[in-house]
Amino acid sequence: MSVLEIRDLHVSVGEGDDAKEILRGVDLTVRSGETHAIMGPNGSGKSTLAYSIAGHPKYTITGGTVTLDGEDVLAMTVDERARAGLFLAMQYPVEVPGVSVSNFLRTAATAIKGEAPKLRTWVKDVKIEMAGLEMDSAFAERNVNEGFSGGEKKRHEILQMRLLKPKVAILDETDSGLDVDALRVVSEGVNRTRAEGDVGVLLITHYTRILRYIQPDFVHVFVAGRVVDEGGPELAAKLEDEGYAAYVKDSNEQA
Numbered sequence: 001m002s003v004l005e006i007r008d009l010h011v012s013v014g015e016g017d018d019a020k021e022i023l024r025g026v027d028l029t030v031r032s033g034e035t036h037a038i039m040g041p042n043g044s045g046k047s048t049l050a051y052s053i054a055g056h057p058k059y060t061i062t063g064g065t066v067t068l069d070g071e072d073v074l075a076m077t078v079d080e081r082a083r084a085g086l087f088l089a090m091q092y093p094v095e096v097p098g099v100s101v102s103n104f105l106r107t108a109a110t111a112i113k114g115e116a117p118k119l120r121t122w123v124k125d126v127k128i129e130m131a132g133l134e135m136d137s138a139f140a141e142r143n144v145n146e147g148f149s150g151g152e153k154k155r156h157e158i159l160q161m162r163l164l165k166p167k168v169a170i171l172d173e174t175d176s177g178l179d180v181d182a183l184r185v186v187s188e189g190v191n192r193t194r195a196e197g198d199v200g201v202l203l204i205t206h207y208t209r210i211l212r213y214i215q216p217d218f219v220h221v222f223v224a225g226r227v228v229d230e231g232g233p234e235l236a237a238k239l240e241d242e243g244y245a246a247y248v249k250d251s252n253e254q255a
């Protein structure tokens, strides 16, 4: 049983006079076995939240706390965060020239577990998971993200999550740029992980589309750097019908 707790998180980007507060007091708790959707308009700070939890150097934490099972995540290096069980699928994954998918995944697994997984079981596990994501086995020998299509990048992210078995997975815009078939395959991968039990999932999205495939337990509406409304899956349906206009208007009046 794990719990990620975000308390009154404030985050800025930029330096000096250009510093701009993006997150303005985020509160969120994600427990094992729970799937939370964070939904909000473009520019509301959703990716900033994901990057801040992951430890991206561009984002300055100016207040609040993030803990995983009581441990101070903000005091950890990026590697330590991964070892502690946090997984972040990047919205814009980077290319890693000259490193095959297969080697990349094994290196990541070794770093996280503290020892290299046994080669035979590892190769088998990778094969099984790739088949589950309807990926061609030749994919394992390609260089990471080099010439990957949008769908291949997303499948690769979910493949990483499947193999690394995090405590809490943060998936940022996993649905963007996917056709319906890829969306189904990727969603099924996430749902398999959920069905196996212990993971907490933070699913960040602008669109409600993916929530037809991945039913969240909780929905948080995110506007102008904070959570402005919360509910169950029915809230996603309401957002699909009505959009974010009412929330954005409220938030402008407060500002």
Ligand code: ADP
Binding pocket: 013, 014, 022, 040, 041, 042, 043, 044, 045, 046, 047, 048, 049, 058
């Ligand atoms: P979302 O993911 O909800 O679309 P982002 O977190 O990407 O929102 O961005 C929130 C706001 O922060 C935007 O106004 C964006 O321009 C700004 N922002 C995000 N990252 C940076 C950065 N590295 N430098 C400057 N501004 C940034």
Ligand code: MG
Binding pocket: 008, 010, 024, 025
């Ligand atoms: Mg505050």
Ligand code: MG
Binding pocket: 046, 047, 048, 091, 173
């Ligand atoms: Mg974003």
